Amino acid sequence: MxxxxxxxxxxxxxxxxxxxxxxxxxxxxxxxxxxxxxxxxxxxxxxxxxxxxxxxxxxxxxxxxxxxxxxxxxxxxxxxxxxxxxxxxxxxxxxxxxxxxxxxxxxxxxxxxxxxxxxxxxxxxxxxxxxxxxxxxxxxxxxxxxxxxxxxxxxxxYMDALTPISGSGPAYIFTVIEAMVYAGLKVGLPRELALRASYQTILGSAKLVAESGDSLSALKETVITPGGVTIEALYELEDSRITTAFMKAIEAAADKAKKSSLEFLNNLEETETKGTH
Ligand SMILES: NC(=O)c1ccc[n+]([C@@H]2O[C@H](COP(=O)([O-])OP(=O)(O)OC[C@H]3O[C@@H](n4cnc5c(N)ncnc54)[C@H](OP(=O)(O)O)[C@@H]3O)[C@@H](O)[C@H]2O)c1
CATH class of the missing domain: 3.40.50.720 (NAD(P)-binding Rossmann-like Domain)
Known part of the structure; x- marks a missing residue:
C-alpha cells in the first residue's frame, strides 16, 4: 500500500x-x-x-x-x-x-x-x-x-490532558503575541515592527528551549541583569500572577475536555442502547 x-x-x-x-x-x-x-x-x-x-x-x-x-x-x-x-x-x-x-x-x-x-x-x-x-x-x-x-x-x-496544552495551545500563544503587539504600540513601536519582533521572539525562544537542553529557569536567568530592564517586566508579570493564570486556564480547559469526552461517550452509549431495543 x-x-x-x-x-x-x-x-x-x-x-x-x-x-x-x-x-x-x-x-x-x-x-x-x-x-x-x-x-x-x-x-x-x-x-x-x-x-x-x-x-x-x-x-x-x-x-x-x-x-x-x-x-x-x-x-x-x-x-x-x-x-x-x-x-x-x-x-x-x-x-x-x-x-x-x-x-x-x-x-x-x-x-x-x-x-x-x-x-x-x-x-x-x-x-x-x-x-x-x-x-x-x-x-x-x-x-x-x-x-x-x-x-x-x-x-x-494522556489525550484529554494534552488537548488543552497542544490542541488549544496556539490560541494562548496568539493571545500572548497580541498582548506583546499592544504593548509595543503602547510604547510607540510601529505595528508591523511590534508584530515581527513579538512572533520572532517567541519562535526563537521556543527553538532555544528545544535545542539548548537548558532548564527554563537557567534560560530566564540569562536575560535578567541585576537592576535591569527585564526584571522590571517580570516583576509586573509576577504581580499579575501570570503563571497561576496559565495554570488555572489550562486546568479549566482540561476539565472541560474530560467532561466533553464523558458526555460524548454517555450519549453514544445511550444511542446504541436505544438502537438495540
Ligand atoms: N480546531 C482546532 O484547533 C482543533 C485542534 C485539535 C483537534 N481538533 C479536532 O478536529 C475536529 C474538527 O474540528 P474543527 O475545529 O476543524 O471543526 P470544523 O472547523 O467545524 O470542521 C469540521 C468540518 O466538518 C464538515 N462536516 C460536517 N459534517 C460532515 C459530513 N457529514 N461530511 C463531510 N464533512 C462534514 C464541516 O463542514 P460542512 O458543514 O461544510 O460539511 C466542517 O467544516 C474535531 O473533532 C476537533 O476535536 C480541532
Whole structure:
C-alpha cells in the first residue's frame, strides 16, 4: 500500500490545516465537506475536493477523519466496508481508540491530537495505537503525521490532558503575541515592527528551549541583569500572577475536555442502547 493518497473527511479548520501540510509534502489529497464551495482554496492548491465522502475514501489509501466526534462515528458506521484494510487516522478529540477499533476491526486505526500549526509543518501531534497495529501500519501513519510537524507517541490516557496544552495551545500563544503587539504600540513601536519582533521572539525562544537542553529557569536567568530592564517586566508579570493564570486556564480547559469526552461517550452509549431495543 503506498499511502500517497489521503482523504480528509471534514476539511474544516483542522482538516484543511492537515490537508495543506500533506499537499506540501507531495501527497495527493482529496478533501471533503458538505459545503464544498468553501474548499476553493484547497482546490486552487491542486487538491481534489468533493462532498462525497464515500468517493474520497474509495480512491484513497489513508483516511483522516477531522469531523466532530459524533459525526465521525456516524460516517464510519456508514462506510465500514469501504474503510476495510485502510489506514484510518482520527484527529477528533474525545473519540477513544476502543470505539474506533470496535467500528473498524479490519482497518489500521490511529488516534491523534494535533493543532492548527500543522498547516505550516509546525504542529505537535501526539498519537496512540493499540497492539493491533502492525509495525508497517504505524510507519505509514508516522509518514503522514510527520508532515504536520513534531510527532510523539503517548499513552491514550494522556489525550484529554494534552488537548488543552497542544490542541488549544496556539490560541494562548496568539493571545500572548497580541498582548506583546499592544504593548509595543503602547510604547510607540510601529505595528508591523511590534508584530515581527513579538512572533520572532517567541519562535526563537521556543527553538532555544528545544535545542539548548537548558532548564527554563537557567534560560530566564540569562536575560535578567541585576537592576535591569527585564526584571522590571517580570516583576509586573509576577504581580499579575501570570503563571497561576496559565495554570488555572489550562486546568479549566482540561476539565472541560474530560467532561466533553464523558458526555460524548454517555450519549453514544445511550444511542446504541436505544438502537438495540
Ligand atoms: N480546531 C482546532 O484547533 C482543533 C485542534 C485539535 C483537534 N481538533 C479536532 O478536529 C475536529 C474538527 O474540528 P474543527 O475545529 O476543524 O471543526 P470544523 O472547523 O467545524 O470542521 C469540521 C468540518 O466538518 C464538515 N462536516 C460536517 N459534517 C460532515 C459530513 N457529514 N461530511 C463531510 N464533512 C462534514 C464541516 O463542514 P460542512 O458543514 O461544510 O460539511 C466542517 O467544516 C474535531 O473533532 C476537533 O476535536 C480541532
Amino acid at each position: 503506498s499511502n500517497k493518497s489521503v482523504a480528509i473527511i471534514g476539511a474544516g479548520t483542522m482538516g484543511s490545516a492537515v490537508a495543506v501540510a500533506l499537499k506540501n509534502n507531495g501527497y495527493s489529497v482529496v478533501a471533503t465537506r458538505r459545503s464544498v464551495e468553501k474548499l476553493d482554496d484547497l482546490k486552487t492548491m491542486g487538491m481534489e475536493v468533493t462532498s462525497d465522502n464515500r468517493e474520497a475514501i474509495v480512491k484513497s489509501d489513508a483516511i483522516i477523519f477531522s469531523l466532530k466526534p459524533a459525526e465521525t462515528v456516524v460516517q464510519i458506521q456508514q462506510m465500514q466496508g469501504e474503510l476495510k484494510g485502510k489506514l484510518v487516522i482520527s484527529i477528533c478529540a474525545s473519540l477513544p481508540l476502543s470505539k474506533l477499533e470496535s467500528l473498524l476491526p479490519e482497518s489500521t486505526v490511529i488516534r491523534a491530537m494535533t493543532n492548527v500549526a500543522s498547516r505550516v509543518g509546525g504542529g505537535f501531534t501526539a498519537y496512540s495505537i493499540t497492539e493491533k497495529v502492525s509495525e508497517e501500519g504505524e510507519k505509514q501513519a508516522l509518514d503522514i503525521l510527520r508532515c504536520f510537524g513534531e510527532v510523539e507517541k503517548i499513552e491514550e490516557r
